[in-house]
Amino acid sequence: MKHQSRPAQWRLPQRLRAILILLTAALVAVGAPLVTSGSASAGTTLGASAAEKGRYFGAAVPAFKLSDGQFAGILDREFNAVTPENEMKWDATEPSQNQFRYTGGDQIVSHAQAHNMRVRGHTLLWHAQQPGWAQSLSGTALRNAAMNHVTQVATHYRGQIYAWDVVNEAFADGGSGARRDSNLQRTGNDWIEVAFRTARAADPAAKLCYNDYNTDGVNAKSTGVYNMVRDFKSRGVPIDCVGFQSHLGTTLPGDYQANLQRFADLGVDVQITELDISQGSNQATMYAAVTRACLAVTRCTGITTWGVRDSDSWRSGDNPLLFDGSGNKKPAYTAVLNALNAGGTTPPPGPVDTSAWYVLLNRNSGKALDVYGASTADGARIT
Numbered sequence: 001m002k003h004q005s006r007p008a009q010w011r012l013p014q015r016l017r018a019i020l021i022l023l024t025a026a027l028v029a030v031g032a033p034l035v036t037s038g039s040a041s042a043g044t045t046l047g048a049s050a051a052e053k054g055r056y057f058g059a060a061v062p063a064f065k066l067s068d069g070q071f072a073g074i075l076d077r078e079f080n081a082v083t084p085e086n087e088m089k090w091d092a093t094e095p096s097q098n099q100f101r102y103t104g105g106d107q108i109v110s111h112a113q114a115h116n117m118r119v120r121g122h123t124l125l126w127h128a129q130q131p132g133w134a135q136s137l138s139g140t141a142l143r144n145a146a147m148n149h150v151t152q153v154a155t156h157y158r159g160q161i162y163a164w165d166v167v168n169e170a171f172a173d174g175g176s177g178a179r180r181d182s183n184l185q186r187t188g189n190d191w192i193e194v195a196f197r198t199a200r201a202a203d204p205a206a207k208l209c210y211n212d213y214n215t216d217g218v219n220a221k222s223t224g225v226y227n228m229v230r231d232f233k234s235r236g237v238p239i240d241c242v243g244f245q246s247h248l249g250t251t252l253p254g255d256y257q258a259n260l261q262r263f264a265d266l267g268v269d270v271q272i273t274e275l276d277i278s279q280g281s282n283q284a285t286m287y288a289a290v291t292r293a294c295l296a297v298t299r300c301t302g303i304t305t306w307g308v309r310d311s312d313s314w315r316s317g318d319n320p321l322l323f324d325g326s327g328n329k330k331p332a333y334t335a336v337l338n339a340l341n342a343g344g345t346t347p348p349p350g351p352v353d354t355s356a357w358y359v360l361l362n363r364n365s366g367k368a369l370d371v372y373g374a375s376t377a378d379g380a381r382i383t
Contacts, residue, residue: 046322046333047080047117049340053295056081056118056162056302057340060274063087063104065312066111070327074308081118081162083273083304084108088121091131093153097145100152109160120273120304121157123165123211124150125195127182135183143187147198154202163207163241163271166199167192171212177224192228193237200238211243211273217253218262226263233266243273246290247306247315250280257293264299274306276313276320277332284335287322291339 043049050057058081065071075082086092087104094100112119125146137145154164170192172180179185192210199208210229215222225242232239242263253259260270272294277286294300307313311325322333 058304118162123168126168209241213245241269245274279319288335
């Protein structure tokens with residue numbers, strides 16, 4: 001629809017138009033969802049339907065499978081986000097101290113950029129898959145090495161990562177709600193906070209997430225994470241999101257959505273980061289329920305399945321994904337797509353509607369302070 005023209009004084013100066021173009025390019029570079037109308041594939045694939053709701057639908061990707069034509073074909077058609085399975089973990093990126101290797105991660109990022117996909121960086125610090133040299137360190141030496149690792153890797157990918165799993169699986173299973181005993185934890189209880197602050201300094205634009213498993217419902221472990229996030233938010237520690245792995249069996253916690261919502265109410269985004277569900281008579285029903293839960297929580301920004309085909313899964317015996325080993329869509333796929341197309345609540349904050357740009361202006365300096373897609377008395381529409 002053609003917008004009604006505004007008087008000349010409402011038009012932005014050429015300099016600010018140039019700023020807006022640069023902002024648009026930057027948003028695309030980091031994977032910000034650009035909400036457009038008239039997409040030919042809207043509603044017919046997982047990624048396109050999720051994008052209509054201001055969300056992403058992604059898959060975990062090993063670099064070597066990008067040369068598998070069937071795998072890459074499904075990935076490129078159906079998904080609009082990727083998570084490297086192992087290529088950005090500590091043992092892969094820093095096999096020898098201060099000797100960094102980014103080959104696999106760079107390959108995945110390049111593929112994602114070529115296909116307009118977001119990238120979730122996974123993971124900067126984890127008690128597992130540490131290189132041998134790091135496992136031999138402790139105390140201050142390990143702390144310094146870990147933070148140097150965060151700085152170097154996040155800096156290498158600066159501006160290319162939508163969200164980082166800064167810290168992965170740092171809480172213990174069981175009923176204590178306590179931190180996991182690990183070599184990182186033994187460097188001091190503030191190591192997670194320091195990791196988030198370090199990641200923010202290295203890549204200010206990336207969303208910074210904490211990621212864990214067995215936190216899908218309200219339980220001691222998820223409450224331990226909740227208390228940490230609440231503390232971080234109260235003290236200004238830069239945490240933007242919490243990832244819920246959701247490696248599910250045959251039942252979904254009855255408070256799954258409520259658990260997502262209580263975290264969102266702290267002021268962080270929530271993301272379903274490693275979804276897979278055991279195949280059974282209710283697999284499709286559970287996939288649909290997880291999808292609806294995300295859509296019902298305004299700050300649930302997206303879903304990632306841990307793999308593409310059943311044969312790609314670390315749980316291949318459970319056939320837990322949306323495509324079978326031959327690449328065929330399963331009933332669970334149809335259930336997810338139908339749930340996405342049925343819609344949900346308002347989109348999460350962040351999507352930028354390119355059909356209606358506004359720039360909030362500093363009345364004194366005339367500098368662009370913010371870009372958003374809604375009318376305001378303090379805004380000037382670009383026409």
